[in-house]
Amino acid sequence: MLPVLDLSTADADPDAFRTAVREAAHTHGFFYLVGHGFGSDRFDEVLSLARQFFALPAEEKDEISQLESPHFRGWSRLGGELTNGAVDWREQIDIGPQRPAVVDAEGYWNLQGPNLWPTNPPGFRRAFERWSDDLAEVGMRLLRQWAVSLGATEDHFDAAFADAPATLMKVVRYPGSAEHPQGVGAHKDSGVLTLLLVEPGSTGLQVQTGDDRWIDAPPLEGAFIVNTGELLEVASGGYLRATRHRVLAPRPGTDRISIPYFFNPALDAVIDIIDLPEGLADLAHGVEADPDNPIFSTYGENAWKSRTRAHPDVAERHHGIPPAR
Ligand SMILES: O=C(O)CCC(=O)C(=O)O
């Protein structure tokens, strides 16, 4: 079982919380977070809106098709996404900060732009904008704890998030499938940290604990599942792990609803490497060298890598990037 951390204890006993959050991210790269201040009504609201959206006919969902968005926003149909070159069996809406597109954008600046919001169910946009604003606060609180726990100042990461953080939220449904066992293939998240809400009872998330070893990470009532991303691995010289995870398609006849929120810095933010205190530096393994998955220290490079690989149809149609063979 992954560790459970209580954010409401962080003010009363910051040292204990910081040690726990550092150890959880070093050892597992994954933990459950309670005491975050969100009531069950908030969880129910967004999960219910997600369900209502996915129940709409495909033609209606297609009105916000991601194929129409140069900024990788909007709905992707089942099978419309790849991980490690293999098809993921999930449908989803990608939502980022609502900003104007960059004129004559090159490379990762194309990720900035407007969202494609569904008109149905009513209230969807308002609820998810609020969700995103509130989760940014939780993300920043955690990040400040991590900074101090690694021997840096509390505001070490603040500048990277100050002006235009490139957060990303996904509203996802994985239908049960015998033919398509890959809900989403094994990957690391490309940002700093992820706050994941999973509908109670949904199965499928697995976390890698060794070369060929995976453990189930079922939802825990009232908790977010938190995991560290590639940029924290970079910032900590590999002391904190961006742990690989995947989702297996649930049993046929069932489905899984999840809402991952990726707390990412500005596209042009370069993450400063923390000068770790001695006891920790000895335990930092360095950033994992994987020729198939280079990790960049500028967040936008990392995001552009992951978005163009995941949605090669959007990358080709809007940006002329030929699909990988
Ligand atoms: O849907 C989930 O539970 C996890 C999804 C995930 O890992 C991702 O989208 O990066």
Ligand SMILES: [Fe+2]
């Ligand atoms: Fe992920």
